[in-house]
Amino acid sequence: MKKISKELIGTSTIPIILSVLSKKESYGYEIIQRIKELSNGQIEWGEGTIYPVLHKLEKKGYITSSWKTSGSGRKRKYYNINIKGEQKLVSEKENWTVIHQLILKLWNIEPNLI
Amino acid sequence: MKKISKELIGTSTIPIILSVLSKKESYGYEIIQRIKELSNGQIEWGEGTIYPVLHKLEKKGYITSSWKTSGSGRKRKYYNINIKGEQKLVSEKENWTVIHQLILKLWNIEPNLI
DNA sequence: AAATATACATAGAAGTTCGATGTATTAAAA
C-alpha cells in the first residue's frame, strides 16, 4: 500500500501543468491564460507562481524547454513533456483520484460509516 | 468572478478535516485513523501534520476543542466544528469542485478545446 | 505618445508539510 506524500497531496499545480503540456507544447504565459479560460476565470495563477514550478519540473527532468520566436518577433520559452513526465502524470492522476474518492466519501457516499 | 487563493489550491487537508468534523466531533489521532481507513490505507497523515492544522483551525475560529477522558482513562482533545467552520467548508467545497472540474476537462472532456 | 498586453525572471515573506523527537498512559505480547 503506497503512501501518498506531500509531493501531490498539497499541490494541484503539477498535475495541471503536466496535463496541459501532455496535450500540446506551451509556454508559461499561455498556460496561465489556458487555466483561467478552462476554469471560467475562477483560477488565476500569477506569473510568480508558475515560472518557479516550470523551472522545478525541468530541473527534475519531466519537461524540456526551448526558446522560439513567434511571427510577431516575441520570444517564448516553450515547454515539452517527455516520457518521464508522462509517467509522472500517470502517478499524479492516481494520487488525485485517491484524494478525490476520499472527499466524495466524506461528502456524499457512505455517510453511515461515520 | 472570485479568485481562488492558496488557502485551498494548495491543500486538501482543510476540507478533509472540516468534512470529518461536520459529521461527528473527533480528535486528532482518530482523524488520522479515519482518513487512512476511508482511503484504504493510501493516505497516511503523520501526527506532526495534523496537530498544527487543528491548532490553526481553532485559532481561526472554525472549530472548538475540549478535553475529555474516555472510559479507559485516556485523555483526548475533542474538536467540534462551529457555524463559521461550516461556512468555511461550503466555500472549500466550491473551490475543490472548481479545481476538479478543471482537471476533468484536462483529462477527458473537451480535448478539442486544446 | 502613452497605456496595455505579452513574456520572461527572481527575491523576499509567509505559510505549509514532514520527519524527528519528546512525554505519558494503556493494552497486548513475550
Next chain:
DNA sequence: TTTTAATACATCGAACTTCTATGTATATTT
C-alpha cells in the same frame, strides 16, 4: 512480569511552496 506496541498529545527545524512585488523588455492598442 517485563517489554513492546498502540494510543494520544505537542513542538521543533528543515524543506518546500506560494504569493506579492519588482524588474526587464517587446509588441500592440488607444
